[in-house]
Amino acid sequence: MQQQAIAILDSGVGGLTVAKEIMRQLPREKILYFGDTARTPYGPRPAEEVISYTHQIVDYLLQYQPKMIVIACNTATAVAIEEVRARLTIPVLGVISPGARAAIKSTKNQIVGVIGTDGTIKSGAYEDALRLISPSIQVVSKACPLFVPLVERGMFRSDQTEQVVSATLSELKETPMDCLILGCTHYPFLSDAIGKAMGPGVKLISSADETAREVSTILYHKGMLTTSMKMPIHQFFCSGDPNMFRSIAQGWLNEEIGVTPVVWQVPNII
Numbered sequence: 203m204q205q206q207a208i209a210i211l212d213s214g215v216g217g218l219t220v221a222k223e224i225m226r227q228l229p230r231e232k233i234l235y236f237g238d239t240a241r242t243p244y245g246p247r248p249a250e251e252v253i254s255y256t257h258q259i260v261d262y263l264l265q266y267q268p269k270m271i272v273i274a275c276n277t278a279t280a281v282a283i284e285e286v287r288a289r290l291t292i293p294v295l296g297v298i299s300p301g302a303r304a305a306i307k308s309t310k311n312q313i314v315g316v317i318g319t320d321g322t323i324k325s326g327a328y329e330d331a332l333r334l335i336s337p338s339i340q341v342v343s344k345a346c347p348l349f350v351p352l353v354e355r356g357m358f359r360s361d362q363t364e365q366v367v368s369a370t371l372s373e374l375k376e377t378p379m380d381c382l383i384l385g386c387t388h389y390p391f392l393s394d395a396i397g398k399a400m401g402p403g404v405k406l407i408s409s410a411d412e413t414a415r416e417v418s419t420i421l422y423h424k425g426m427l428t429t430s431m432k433m434p435i436h437q438f439f440c441s442g443d444p445n446m447f448r449s450i451a452q453g454w455l456n457e458e459i460g461v462t463p464v465v466w467q468v469p470n471i472i
């Protein structure tokens with residue numbers, strides 16, 4: 203079991219922000235990464251659809267017998283994590299509780315902003331996770347449905363991106379929050395534009411760091427950390443255009459990768 207891989211999944215390239223941090227904190231662990239780019243974005247989809255896609259990807263990854271699953275997608279974590287956990291015996295970790303914990307650690311004035319997809323914001327999962335830890339915290343949320351398509355097109359720093367980000371976040375600037383949770387794993391790709399729009403008084407919180415720390419803690423306590431001394435060769439799968447995926451992934455991870463295309467029977471693109 204120790205030598206098995208950590209499987210990470212997302213609707214597209216967003217989960218790479220979590221994968222990169224896991225690779226940094228646990229450099230000897232092998233990663234299997236699945237980006238469901240044929241069906242991204244998940245944010246506007248009904249919960250049942252996101253749940254069924256998540257099960258389908260988990261089933262695909264299970265053929266490689268991973269020792270742990272990381273649902274590196276807030277939208278899927280919000281609606282599917284309990285179901286996935288209930289049917290597996292290996293640890294299953296999402297990104298919402300780690301993101302909430304990171305914000306609680308950071309906030310000084312107890313006013314926290316959350317941005318995410320429509321699905322994540324509608325679910326109220328961040329409010330629940332934050333208030334579970336700190337009942338008095340004030341949470342201001344906003345769905346940003348235009349952000350994921352920009353990232354999937356590789357438009358991280360264009361003028362158009364800056365305009366869209368600034369217009370979308372303008373109303374959040376009215377609230378005196380001191381930190382903003384990037385409640386979608388795609389958003390760290392846009393952190394320059396988001397940081398510029400929110401100004402220097404607002405700290406951006408990504409769940410990647412805290413999620414990776416939790417992966418490390420869980421594997422350590424379960425005696426499941428790898429004992430291999432060899433550097434791992436990670437595997438990447440994507441259901442859409444492998445060239446686009448490879449180009450974004452290589453830029454983000456700063457390394458060459460191989461991508462295995464996966465063709466779903468019914469791609470269901472919106």
Ligand code: DGL
Binds near residue numbers: 277385
């Ligand atoms: N990266 C996902 C999330 O964290 C994706 C969103 C989407 O596909 O809309 O929610």
